[in-house]
Amino acid sequence: MAFLEVRGLQAYYRQTQALFGVDFALDEGSITAILGANGAGKTTTLRAICRMVRTEGEVVFDGQDLSGLSTERVVGLGIAHVPEGRGTFVRQSVEENLALGAYTRRDRAAVAADMESVYGYFPRLGERRRQQAGTLSGGEQQMLAIGRALMLRPKLMLLDEPSFGLAPLIVQEIYQIMARIREREGTSMLLVEQNASIALELADHAYLLETGRVVMGGESSLLRDDEDVRRSYLGY
Amino acid sequence: MDLFLQLTLAGLAIGSIYSCVALAVVMIYQATDHFNFAQGEMAMFSTYVAWTLVGLGAPVWLAFLLAVGISFLAGVVIERVIVKPVENAPVLNQVIVFIGLLVIFNAAAGWIWEFTIKPFPSLFPEDLGFKSTLIGPHHLGVIALTLGVLALVFAFFRFTRVGLAMRAAAANPDSARLVGISVGWMLALGWGLAASIGAVGGILVAPIVYLEPNMMAGVLLYGFAGALLGGVSSPGGAVLGGLVVGVLENWVGQYVPGGSELKLTFALILIVGVLVFKPAGLFGRVVVRRV
Numbered sequence: 458m459a460f461l462e463v464r465g466l467q468a469y470y471r472q473t474q475a476l477f478g479v480d481f482a483l484d485e486g487s488i489t490a491i492l493g494a495n496g497a498g499k500t501t502t503l504r505a506i507c508r509m510v511r512t513e514g515e516v517v518f519d520g521q522d523l524s525g526l527s528t529e530r531v532v533g534l535g536i537a538h539v540p541e542g543r544g545t546f547v548r549q550s551v552e553e554n555l556a557l558g559a560y561t562r563r564d565r566a567a568v569a570a571d572m573e574s575v576y577g578y579f580p581r582l583g584e585r586r587r588q589q590a591g592t593l594s595g596g597e598q599q600m601l602a603i604g605r606a607l608m609l610r611p612k613l614m615l616l617d618e619p620s621f622g623l624a625p626l627i628v629q630e631i632y633q634i635m636a637r638i639r640e641r642e643g644t645s646m647l648l649v650e651q652n653a654s655i656a657l658e659l660a661d662h663a664y665l666l667e668t669g670r671v672v673m674g675g676e677s678s679l680l681r682d683d684e685d686v687r688r689s690y691l692g693y
Numbered sequence: 694m695d696l697f698l699q700l701t702l703a704g705l706a707i708g709s710i711y712s713c714v715a716l717a718v719v720m721i722y723q724a725t726d727h728f729n730f731a732q733g734e735m736a737m738f739s740t741y742v743a744w745t746l747v748g749l750g751a752p753v754w755l756a757f758l759l760a761v762g763i764s765f766l767a768g769v770v771i772e773r774v775i776v777k778p779v780e781n782a783p784v785l786n787q788v789i790v791f792i793g794l795l796v797i798f799n800a801a802a803g804w805i806w807e808f809t810i811k812p813f814p815s816l817f818p819e820d821l822g823f824k825s826t827l828i829g830p831h832h833l834g835v836i837a838l839t840l841g842v843l844a845l846v847f848a849f850f851r852f853t854r855v856g857l858a859m860r861a862a863a864a865n866p867d868s869a870r871l872v873g874i875s876v877g878w879m880l881a882l883g884w885g886l887a888a889s890i891g892a893v894g895g896i897l898v899a900p901i902v903y904l905e906p907n908m909m910a911g912v913l914l915y916g917f918a919g920a921l922l923g924g925v926s927s928p929g930g931a932v933l934g935g936l937v938v939g940v941l942e943n944w945v946g947q948y949v950p951g952g953s954e955l956k957l958t959f960a961l962i963l964i965v966g967v968l969v970f971k972p973a974g975l976f977g978r979v980v981v982r983r984v
Binding site: 532537549 | 854857858860861864865867868869870871872873874875
């Protein structure tokens with residue numbers, strides 16, 4: 458069985474159904490991308506895994522069924538979610554934001570070491586560690602969101618459009634750091650992106666979502682070479 | 694000059710009690726966006742619990758600590774049982790629940806302990822080893838104890854893991870859940886803490902205003918005024934606001950002609966004035982909402 462296995466996942470916002478039976482799987486240590494247009498259900502898929510929306514269907518992580526768990530419990534299993542909009546605690550300092558990321562951990566010494574390693578990945582956060590997080594730029598807040606997720610020592614990271622609203626150079630920088638994190642920590646990642654080209658560069662596997670259904674999936678190269686995907690999502 | 698100093702010091706003492714109430718109100722407000730109108734009556738009820746314990750023979754300090762602890766548990770239970778079910782209800786429903794709590798506590802206290810006015814012992818000895826004409830022993834003790842309690846509360850929020858989690862849960866519940874914080878329990882903990890702080894205020898004010906079911910009505914109003922003056926989004930501001938209101942109240946009572954009759958009016962004028970001219974208070978953030 459795969460590390461993360463999603464079968465027949467349906468999700469609802471009150472009466473409105475947003476996912477209509479999504480299936481995909483993710484292997485340990487790999488990066489999987491979910492691509493799709495606005496409103497395709499990408500964010501909802503991540504929120505469904507974290508139990509933030511009402512769902513039907515099966516989500517099995519590391520052999521454990523997640524349905525029926527609270528969001529906090531899912532996080533406790535080692536799933537870190539870098540949410541849409543970055544989820545910054547704006548009035549707290551950079552350091553406090555990172556400390557919050559390690560909220561479920563008790564190993565103080567290791568947490569302190571991990572904070573230093575986050576500053577290693579993102580030196581700019583280190584320079585601003587005492588600064589109020591709300592005053593950071595968009596790119597820095599995205600880095601902080603990823604750093605906060607790393608503080609959990611996650612087995613799986615869910616990343617919701619890390620490129621959103623950022624300048625191309627910053628996007629490049631953040632994706633390079635994500636590649637380095639995978640290399641060094643071996644963290645599995647489930648990545649949701651509208652920016653298909655950069656996501657396909659990083660990911661091993663990808664799925665294409667349209668109106669709440671998976672319409673295509675496979676190795677990243679397979680999607681990259683597909684005529685329709687290229688025209689609709691890569692734009693050349 | 695002596696009179697002025699006496700008034701100011703007594704104002705600081707009573708003001709520090711307003712600070713407790715203001716802080717309790719602000720804590721709940723930050724987490725829920727609503728004023729807990731029952732905060733004063735909860736504190737009054739806690740004071741009756743302390744009074745009962747003293748009646749049973751407990752030393753007054755033990756009664757104080759027990760009542761504060763019981764209030765904490767009661768605050769947690771009230772949040773879980775009464776407030777949580779209306780968490781997502783419209784604003785008006787929540788306000789009605791708070792007012793309902795106010796009426797229930799007031800009536801229950803009258804029913805259990807009757808409406809007759811009772812004296813309440815001070816936590817502090819009559820003889821402090823020195824004499825001062827400027828401030829009485831109870832007032833001096835009140836200032837010392839409340840400042841100590843408030844410092845503890847701030848240290849808790851500033852330096853502990855749970856304190857940080859409570860701030861995070863109040864500021865950004867969704868994000869807090871995503872780092873594994875149980876937001877519901879943080880809210881309950883907040884209610885418990887607020888009830889405890891309110892209890893401290895109630896037990897300290899009782900020897901001054903005497904114990905009766907309506908004793909907190911005025912105090913709560915001054916507490917609201919203090920919270921608004923300091924800024925409902927700023928706990929530190931609320932504490933300062935409470936002190937300022939206490940001192941101003943005494944000055945108005947003495948120096949404004951007919952002022953002793955106008956003390957409560959003054960609090961109301963302050964509330965209206967702040968809301969009209971500086972809604973964010975002195976230290977609060979101006980909240981801008983995109984529409």
